[in-house]
């Protein structure tokens with residue numbers, strides 16, 4: 001029942017998401033277009049300058065970041081390995097926390113070792129469960145990673161954002177609703193069908209084992225977008241083995257990104273609720289690139305995305321899958 005619908009017009013592929021039917025337009029030729037404003041800047045300069053006053057660096061984090069109330073964490077901040085989780089001073093959501101990923105002020109994409117990511121995910125899970133234990137209505141967890149300023153990350157020091165909200169984000173609610181409808185209609189699970197179909201086609205399928213499948217999205221909403229689809233419905237359902245696997249696969253994906261020439265990205269999670277397991281839904285994450293960090297650059301998001309909710313992309317998912325596969329061998 002999965003339909004990978006695409007229409008070719010004027011060398012542009014109009015693709016429709018198999019679940020939501022949202023539109024993506026892909027034109028790989030656009031990657032070669034003239035970009036008049038591409039100023040160069042010394043990235044090392046920004047990195048070393050921002051290090052001097054960075055409150056996420058080990059010398060300052062203790063004195064300059066807020067603490068949780070005792071009910072959430074007795075010590076005030078959750079620490080595992082190089083990760084420290086603490087409240088976000090400038091939140092945009094409920095129970096909005098920040099978690100550093102490293103003690104180092106800057107890590108290149110191929111420098112994120114699996115244990116750094118694993119420790120961060122374990123601390124994230126601790127935080128989510130602690131919030132939930134205190135407020136049984138806070139059931140919608142989110143784990144976000146904005147890497148470097150073009151991704152909207154205002155602080156260079158590697159960190160993630162963690163939210164636990166009482167209502168699902170509208171897009172999350174939509175995904176759940178569509179997944180439920182698919183199940184009612186077909187008596188099958190969309191996410192299982194999607195993975196089976198992608199594996200069979202072998203055009204966008206990158207990797208899979210018994211806990212996760214990794215594919216390049218058919219109708220991406222971001223450049224170089226890949227999805228991790230888990231055999232669990234919520235973030236907090238990931239056990240230690242699954243977290244280990246997630247961390248290891250993420251380091252491989254980031255090495256692939258580095259090789260492609262990517263210097264900024266977003267990672268987002270779409271998680272089911274904490275209070276029940278939804279059999280028709282799979283926790284999944286999306287990883288997509290953002291413009292390379294340099295002085296002035298052409299944004300990858302314009303009026304089509306902001307105003308029309310249509311995604312204009314210049315990277316082909318099938319080519320991306322081919323470039324990423326070797327990193328998972």
Ligand SMILES: [Zn+2]
Pocket residue numbers: 051054055056057104105106157
């Ligand atoms: Zn720092």
